[in-house]
Amino acid sequence: MEVSKKSSKGKIIASGIAPFILLIIMIGYIFGPGSDLLDLGTPLPEISLEKIEFSESEIHVTVRNTGPIPVEVVMADVNDRIQPAAIEPDRFLERYETALVRIPFEWNVAEPYIIGLTIDDGTRFEREIEAAAPALKPDLEFAGFFAIIGTYVGIIPVMIGLLWLPFIKKISKSKYHFFLALTAGLLLFLGIDSIEEAFDVSDENLSGSFNGALLIATTIVLSFLGLYYTSEKLTGSADSLKISKPVAIGLMIAIGIGLHNFGEGLAIGAAVGLGSIAFSTFLIVGFALHNTTEGLAIAAPLSRGKSTVGKLLGLGLIAGAPAIFGAWVGGFAFSPFSSVVFLSIGAGAIFQVIVIILKWIREEGDKNLSSAAVASGFALGMLIMYLTSIII
Amino acid sequence: MIFIFLGMFGISVGLIFPTISEAQTEQKTFVTHTGGVITTSGEVIDPVYVESTMEFDPMEYLRDFNYGKVSTLPDGTTLREFTIIAEDDKIMEVSPGVFYNVWTFNGTVPGPTIRATEGDLVRIQFINNGSKEHTIHFHGIHPAEMDGVFEIVGSGGGKFTYEFRAGPVGVHPYHCHVMPLEEHIVHGLYGVFIVDPKEKRAPADEMVMVLNGLDTDFDTENNFYAANTIPFYYQHHPIQINTNELIRVYVVNMVEFDPINNFHLHGNLYHYYPTGTDTVPSFYTDMITLSQTERGIMEFEYIYPGKYLFHAHKVEFSEKGWVGIFLARDNPSKPIEDVDYGS
Numbered sequence: 001m002e003v004s005k006k007s008s009k010g011k012i013i014a015s016g017i018a019p020f021i022l023l024i025i026m027i028g029y030i031f032g033p034g035s036d037l038l039d040l041g042t043p044l045p046e047i048s049l050e051k052i053e054f055s056e057s058e059i060h061v062t063v064r065n066t067g068p069i070p071v072e073v074v075m076a077d078v079n080d081r082i083q084p085a086a087i088e089p090d091r092f093l094e095r096y097e098t099a100l101v102r103i104p105f106e107w108n109v110a111e112p113y114i115i116g117l118t119i120d121d122g123t124r125f126e127r128e129i130e131a132a133a134p135a136l137k138p139d140l141e142f143a144g145f146f147a148i149i150g151t152y153v154g155i156i157p158v159m160i161g162l163l164w165l166p167f168i169k170k171i172s173k174s175k176y177h178f179f180l181a182l183t184a185g186l187l188l189f190l191g192i193d194s195i196e197e198a199f200d201v202s203d204e205n206l207s208g209s210f211n212g213a214l215l216i217a218t219t220i221v222l223s224f225l226g227l228y229y230t231s232e233k234l235t236g237s238a239d240s241l242k243i244s245k246p247v248a249i250g251l252m253i254a255i256g257i258g259l260h261n262f263g264e265g266l267a268i269g270a271a272v273g274l275g276s277i278a279f280s281t282f283l284i285v286g287f288a289l290h291n292t293t294e295g296l297a298i299a300a301p302l303s304r305g306k307s308t309v310g311k312l313l314g315l316g317l318i319a320g321a322p323a324i325f326g327a328w329v330g331g332f333a334f335s336p337f338s339s340v341v342f343l344s345i346g347a348g349a350i351f352q353v354i355v356i357i358l359k360w361i362r363e364e365g366d367k368n369l370s371s372a373a374v375a376s377g378f379a380l381g382m383l384i385m386y387l388t389s390i391i392i
Numbered sequence: 393m394i395f396i397f398l399g400m401f402g403i404s405v406g407l408i409f410p411t412i413s414e415a416q417t418e419q420k421t422f423v424t425h426t427g428g429v430i431t432t433s434g435e436v437i438d439p440v441y442v443e444s445t446m447e448f449d450p451m452e453y454l455r456d457f458n459y460g461k462v463s464t465l466p467d468g469t470t471l472r473e474f475t476i477i478a479e480d481d482k483i484m485e486v487s488p489g490v491f492y493n494v495w496t497f498n499g500t501v502p503g504p505t506i507r508a509t510e511g512d513l514v515r516i517q518f519i520n521n522g523s524k525e526h527t528i529h530f531h532g533i534h535p536a537e538m539d540g541v542f543e544i545v546g547s548g549g550g551k552f553t554y555e556f557r558a559g560p561v562g563v564h565p566y567h568c569h570v571m572p573l574e575e576h577i578v579h580g581l582y583g584v585f586i587v588d589p590k591e592k593r594a595p596a597d598e599m600v601m602v603l604n605g606l607d608t609d610f611d612t613e614n615n616f617y618a619a620n621t622i623p624f625y626y627q628h629h630p631i632q633i634n635t636n637e638l639i640r641v642y643v644v645n646m647v648e649f650d651p652i653n654n655f656h657l658h659g660n661l662y663h664y665y666p667t668g669t670d671t672v673p674s675f676y677t678d679m680i681t682l683s684q685t686e687r688g689i690m691e692f693e694y695i696y697p698g699k700y701l702f703h704a705h706k707v708e709f710s711e712k713g714w715v716g717i718f719l720a721r722d723n724p725s726k727p728i729e730d731v732d733y734g735s
Contacts, residue, residue, distance in 0.1 A: 058430075072489055073437065074437055074487075074488060074489030074490055075437055075439060075487065075488075075489070075490065076437060080708070080712075081708065081711040081712065082439060082440055082623075082711055082712055082713070083440070084422055084423070084436070084437075084438035084440050084441055084442070085436075085437050085438065086420070086422065086430060086432035086434050086435065086436050086437070087434050087435050087437050088432060088433055088434030088435075089433065089434050090434055090435050091434075091435050091437060091489070099434070100434070101437075102430070102432060104430050118490060118608070118609075118615065120489050120490060120491055121490075121491060121608075122486075122490050122491065122492050122606075122608020122609050122615060123608070123609040124608075124609050124615060
């Protein structure tokens with residue numbers, strides 16, 4: 001018996017591996033030496049000018065090889081006029097490799113520029129900048145500036161929102177459900193907002209070879225599943241961790257909102273970095289109004305458990321402080337790829353929080369999600385967010 | 393909570409840090425348009441100021457005149473025989489690092505400068521070694537069947553013999569005339585045909601400049617412009633001339649896509665003979681405007697030694713390569729002191 005059991009186990013393993021082996025053989029055959037069977041067509045090189053920065057008397061271009069074959073970057077131009085330039089570390093770019101092209105150029109603030117790069121086969125790729133603005137230097141002054149902005153946008157509004165806690169504590173059950181649903185509505189809006197932002201960044205800055213739409217979808221799902229699993233564990237073992245279930249839910253909401261605020265910080269930092277300062281003061285006022293409601297979202301579940309001031313402050317910081325880090329990254333080291341990923345993680349986190357809140361409402365409130373309180377709360381949440389978003 | 397903080401902080405720092413500290417190794421320097429000196433740890437990509445050597449040598453082409461295999465016919469006519477071979481598979485470096493598929497007459501763009509005296513019998517054995525059909529169409533006066541338009545010469549060794557009397561006096565282009573014509577011209581199938589007057593022009597330092605463009609990405613806009621194909625070449629390698637010596641430039645505009653080209657000379661003016669057909673100059677100017685295949689002869693002398701730019705005053709063209717320098721050296725046989733300034 002033992003022996004046959006072992007051999008059948010071996011068979012199972014073998015049958016599981018066999019397709020992989022065949023697949024490897026096939027790939028080896030296609031790519032192997034001397035097989036020009038599938039050597040059809042001409043692969044076209046492609047590069048993407050991912051980022052253009054204007055520093056003193058220089059224009060810096062971050063270029064990535066986003067095509068199927070290695071390329072050489074051989075020439076730079078500004079407004080279609082050839083310019084001497086330097087490329088660091090060197091002009092040879094393998095697939096997905098990046099390089100920094102430095103073009104000495106006395107550019108003028110707020111003027112539009114088209115920056116072009118030519119590769120070895122003579123193809124020119126270009127990118128237009130609507131208005132040149134000096135790039136930010138990652139010095140302490142700006143780091144402090146962004147920390148203050150992040151505090152105004154993230155931490156303070158969330159803390160103000162948390163002050164609704166005593167009010168929510170005193171209201172009736174159906175009103176409480178109304179506020180929970182309102183929170184879910186607010187969050188759904190934020191989630192959609194994050195996705196939209198991710199698509200914007202992807203369309204404007206990310207080359208097609210990254211499959212922007214699928215990158216966003218995959219990241220959202222992974223983020224959702226990861227946090228969902230974590231939160232189930234957390235709320236499941238809330239008692240042993242000496243935190244109440246409402247606090248656990250509050251914590252998950254705070255983390256979700258924190259990830260979202262990181263994305264908002266990115267947007268603000270990038271806006272300041274791109275020189276649209278006036279635009280970003282608008283952005284800051286809008287986000288501050290907008291984010292006050294996020295405090296409410298954390299306060300709502302907490303109102304049904306015991307919570308200390310310290311815990312509240314902690315949750316407020318988790319939700320709000322990432323705006324500061326986001327502003328730093330967005331302002332000093334804007335990278336389209338990481339921005340899209342962070343925005344998508346934020347969206348996934350938010351959807352996960354919505355699911356938790358809806359579950360919480362169901363458990364709390366007689367297994368009913370279609371009460372007038374819930375429906376109206378959800379709808380009002382979306383509406384409030386939409387109206388405050390117009391200001392931004 | 394602390395972990396999340398630290399995590400966020402780590403990510404932020406990690407994303408910022410690479411841009412702050414780039415490893416500074418092996419510094420190179422280069423000079424910019426405005427004279428600034430830039431230091432880089434990477435490579436310099438600069439066709440404008442960095443000298444480069446190309447397979448095609450515009451300096452050799454500049455003063456290279458082909459008079460053919462000369463013999464005299466029984467009636468006393470001079471016969472000049474040439475062989476021109478067309479190819480279309482050559483990949484040539486046209487600007488540092490930029491490789492472009494040139495179509496060539498005798499292996500170069502422009503093709504050889506053919507030169508004859510008015511009335512000579514010109515016989516050109518044309519061989520098409522290309523993969524496409526080609527012809528040679530000469531501007532000038534000749535019988536219809538020698539026009540290189542309807543007598544398509546097949547690929548892979550097709551032959552045709554063009555034979556005509558050289559004329560009229562002047563400077564003329566020749567080029568392939570197979571459709572799509574624009575494609576055959578912009579890839580490089582053209583050259584210069586000079587017909588000298590029987591009474592000879594005054595002795596001079598003579599040179600040929602074909603003003604051309606290169607559309608390396610096939611978007612019907614030129615990526616480069618040049619005098620004699622290689623952008624910025626005569627800026628890196630100034631054309632050496634003598635003061636107080638007559639300079640004669642046969643200039644032919646072969647630029648496609650852009651309706652006009654022009655030629656501006658610094659520190660001097662030139663006598664201009666449109667198409668070179670007349671012995672009396674039409675203009676004394678430092679600026680001529682040339683349409684497609686428009687050409688002429690420029691004559692000038694420098695009095696003062698030094699460096700003089702010449703370039704398209706359509707600045708886009710000059711900033712994309714159509715710019716050069718004459719380096720006028722003092723001519724000891726005719727020093728400046730001897731020049732009579734009048735009065």
